[in-house]
Amino acid sequence: MQKTVIKVKDVKTIFDNRIVHNGLNLTVGEGDIYGLLGPSGCGKTTLLREMVMLHQYNGGSIEVLGKNLNGISHNDAQKIRQQWGVLFQAGALFSSLTLRENIMLPLVEYTDLSKSLMEEIIKFKIDLVGLKQSDADLYPSQISGGMKKKAALARALAMDPKLLFLDEPTSGLDPISARDFDALILELRSLLGLTIVMVSHDLQSIYDTLDKVAIIDQKKIIYEGSLKNINSVESQFIKTFFGKYNEQ
Amino acid sequence: MKSVIKNSSKNTTKLSLQLRGEFSLYNVKKYEKALRKQNLSGVKEVEIDLSSVEYFDTASALFLVDLQKEYKKRDIMLSFISANEDHLKTLLLVQKRKQTSSTISSSQKSFFLTDIGKSFYANYLGLLSFFAFLGKLFATKLHYLLNPKNIRVKEIAYEINESGVRALGIVALTSFLIGLVVAYQSAFQLKTYGANIFVVDMLGISILRELAPLITAIVIAGRSGSAFTAQIGAMKITEELDAMRTMGFDPYMFLVLPRILALMIVMPLLIFVADMMGIIGGMFVANIDLNITTQLFLERFNEVVAFKHFLIGLIKGPFFAFLIATIGIYRGLMVKDDTQSIGFNTTKSVVEAIFAVIVCDALFSIAFTNLGI
Numbered sequence: 129m130q131k132t133v134i135k136v137k138d139v140k141t142i143f144d145n146r147i148v149h150n151g152l153n154l155t156v157g158e159g160d161i162y163g164l165l166g167p168s169g170c171g172k173t174t175l176l177r178e179m180v181m182l183h184q185y186n187g188g189s190i191e192v193l194g195k196n197l198n199g200i201s202h203n204d205a206q207k208i209r210q211q212w213g214v215l216f217q218a219g220a221l222f223s224s225l226t227l228r229e230n231i232m233l234p235l236v237e238y239t240d241l242s243k244s245l246m247e248e249i250i251k252f253k254i255d256l257v258g259l260k261q262s263d264a265d266l267y268p269s270q271i272s273g274g275m276k277k278k279a280a281l282a283r284a285l286a287m288d289p290k291l292l293f294l295d296e297p298t299s300g301l302d303p304i305s306a307r308d309f310d311a312l313i314l315e316l317r318s319l320l321g322l323t324i325v326m327v328s329h330d331l332q333s334i335y336d337t338l339d340k341v342a343i344i345d346q347k348k349i350i351y352e353g354s355l356k357n358i359n360s361v362e363s364q365f366i367k368t369f370f371g372k373y374n375e376q
Numbered sequence: 377m378k379s380v381i382k383n384s385s386k387n388t389t390k391l392s393l394q395l396r397g398e399f400s401l402y403n404v405k406k407y408e409k410a411l412r413k414q415n416l417s418g419v420k421e422v423e424i425d426l427s428s429v430e431y432f433d434t435a436s437a438l439f440l441v442d443l444q445k446e447y448k449k450r451d452i453m454l455s456f457i458s459a460n461e462d463h464l465k466t467l468l469l470v471q472k473r474k475q476t477s478s479t480i481s482s483s484q485k486s487f488f489l490t491d492i493g494k495s496f497y498a499n500y501l502g503l504l505s506f507f508a509f510l511g512k513l514f515a516t517k518l519h520y521l522l523n524p525k526n527i528r529v530k531e532i533a534y535e536i537n538e539s540g541v542r543a544l545g546i547v548a549l550t551s552f553l554i555g556l557v558v559a560y561q562s563a564f565q566l567k568t569y570g571a572n573i574f575v576v577d578m579l580g581i582s583i584l585r586e587l588a589p590l591i592t593a594i595v596i597a598g599r600s601g602s603a604f605t606a607q608i609g610a611m612k613i614t615e616e617l618d619a620m621r622t623m624g625f626d627p628y629m630f631l632v633l634p635r636i637l638a639l640m641i642v643m644p645l646l647i648f649v650a651d652m653m654g655i656i657g658g659m660f661v662a663n664i665d666l667n668i669t670t671q672l673f674l675e676r677f678n679e680v681v682a683f684k685h686f687l688i689g690l691i692k693g694p695f696f697a698f699l700i701a702t703i704g705i706y707r708g709l710m711v712k713d714d715t716q717s718i719g720f721n722t723t724k725s726v727v728e729a730i731f732a733v734i735v736c737d738a739l740f741s742i743a744f745t746n747l748g749i
Contacts, residue, residue, distance in 0.1 A: 233625075
C-alpha cells in the first residue's frame with residue numbers, strides 16, 4: 129500500500145473575515161507528483177504555505193511526513209524542515225550569496241561534512257539541475273530567471289529531501305525552458321524517489337508531470353484524483369481550464 | 377477651425393448630423409459643444425452619421441451612449457449609423473459593457489470619529505506587534521546566551537564592518553564639523569567677555585557627554601538603520617525570509633540578532649571617534665580664532681573635563697544602537713508585498729529611530745542629573 133506523506137484534514141483558512149478554505153481534505157502518497165490546481169485566488173499557494181509552516185491555518189489538521197503540524201514542537205518542526213525542499217515562484221535565492229554559497233548553506237548549517245565533500249555535493253547538484261559548473265560563482269542578480277529556478281531547485285535538493293514543494297515552477301519561463309523543467313522534475317522523481325507537491329497554472333506542465341491533482345474551487349476541494357477522470361465533475365473551472373486542452 | 381459637424385439637415389421632426397474628424401477622448405469636449413448647440417425644438421428623432429469620423433474610441437462611444445440616454449429622457453430618439461463597421465462595433469461594445477455609476481462602488485465616506493478610532497486601533501495593533509517583536513527578540517537572545525555556539529560570529533563581524541567601520545568616515549567628518557561650528561559660535565561670545573579659555577570646558581563637556589553620542593546616533597540611524605529596513609524589507613518581498621524559514625533558519629538568529637549585536641558593539645567605538653574628531657574640530661577653531669595653543673587646550677582639557685563625561689557618552693552608545701537597530705529591523709519586517717512599502721517603512725524607521733534616540737538621551741540626562749553624575 130502506498131505510504132501517506134501529506135494528509136490534509138478539514139483545513140479551514142480565514143483571511144480578514146473572508147473564508148478561503150472551508151474544510152479541505154486531501155492525501156498525498158509517497159512518490160506522487162501531486163498538483164494543487166484551481167482558479168486565481170482560490171488559495172492554492174496559501175495551502176502550500178500552510179503545508180510548509182509559513183502560514184497558520186484556522187482549523188483542521190495537516191500531517192506532513194508523519195508529524196501533525198498542529199502544535200508541533202520546535203525540534204520536530206526543525207527535523208521535518210530538513211526533510212523537505214521548497215522552490216519558491218521567483219527562486220528566493222539569497223541575493224548576497226553566490227549560487228555555490230546558496231546551495232552550501234543548508235549543508236554548512238546542518239551537517240559536519242568536510243569542505244571537499246560539500247564541494248562534491250554542490251557540483252553534483254549543480255549538474256543534476258542542468259546548470260554549468262562555471263555558474264556556481266555567480267550571484268543571483270547575474271543569472272536569468274530560468275537559471276534562478278534551477279539554482280533554487282539545486283538548493284532545495286541540497287539535503288536530499290524526501291519531499292519537494294514547488295510553487296509555480298514553470299511560471300516566467302519560456303516554453304522550451306518550461307518543458308525542460310518538466311523533464312527535470314520527472315527525472316528527479318525517478319532518480320531520487322521524491323514526492324512532489326506543486327502549484328501550477330501551466331496546462332502542458334500539468335499534463336506532462338502530474339500523477340494526481342486536487343482542484344480547489346469555491347473554498348472546497350471539488351476533485352481529487354488523476355487527470356483522466358477530471359471531467360467527471362461538473363465545474364465551470366474544470367470546463368474552462370481543461371476544456372480547450374481536451375478538445376485538442 | 378474646422379467644424380466637427382460636416383452636414384446637418386433637419387425636417388420637421390428629424391435631425392440628421394454627420395460628424396467628421398478624430399472623435400477621441402482628447403476632443404470629446406469639442407463634439408459635445410457642437411452637439412449641444414443644435415436646436416432640438418420639435419425634434420423627435422436625431423440620427424448621427426459617423427461615416428466621416430476618422431478615429432473613434434471608447435470614450436467617444438461612452439459619450440454618445442450617455443447622450444442617447446439624455447435624449448431619451450427628453451423623448452428624442454438618438455440613433456447612429458456608419459459605413460465603418462468598426463465604429464458600430466465600438467458602440468456596441470460600450471453599450472454592452474457600460475457600467476452605470478451606481479454599480480461602480482464608490483469609496484465610503486468616512487466620519488471623523490471613525491477615522492480617529494481606526495487610526496488609534498491601527499497604532500495600538502502596531503504597538504502590540506512591536507512588543508511581540510521585542511518578546512521574540514529577547515527569547516532569541518536568551519537562546520543565544522544559553523547556547524553560545526549558536527552565536528553567529530561571522531555575521532556579527534560582517535555587520536560590524538558594514539554598519540560600523542564603513543561609517544567611520546562620515547561619523548568623523550560630521551563630528552569634526554560639529555566641533556568646529558560649536559567652537560566657532562562660542563568663540564564669538566566668549567571673546568566679548570575675555571573668557572576664551574572656557575571654550576575648552578564647554579567643548580569638552582558638550583561634545584563628550586551629549587553631542588558626539590547624539591550625532592553618531594543620528595548618522596547611524598540615517599545610514600545603517602535605514603539600510604536594515606531596506607535590506608530586510610527587500611528580502612521579505614523576494615521571499616528570501618520565507619525561504620529561510622522553510623529551511624529551518626530562524627531569521628531572528630540569522631538576520632536580526634547579528635545586526636543588533638554588531639551595532640551595539642561598534643557604537644561606542646564610533647562615539648569615541650566622534651569624541652576625538654569633535655574635540656579636534658573645536659581645538660582647530662580655538663587655535664585660529666582664540667589663540668589657544670594645542671598644548672594649552674590639552675592642559676586645560678585635562679584639568680576641567682572629568683573622565684566621567686567621556687564614559688557617560690560611551691555608555692549611551694549600546695542603548696542608542698539597540699534602539700536604532702531594533703526599530704530598523706522591525707520596520708523591515710513590517711514591509712508588505714509592495715515596493716512602496718519599503719520606502720514608507722524606511723522613512724518611518726529613520727524618523728522613529730532618531731525620535732527614540734532623543735527620548736532615550738533625555739531620560740539619560742534626567743537619570744544622570746538625579747544621580748549627581
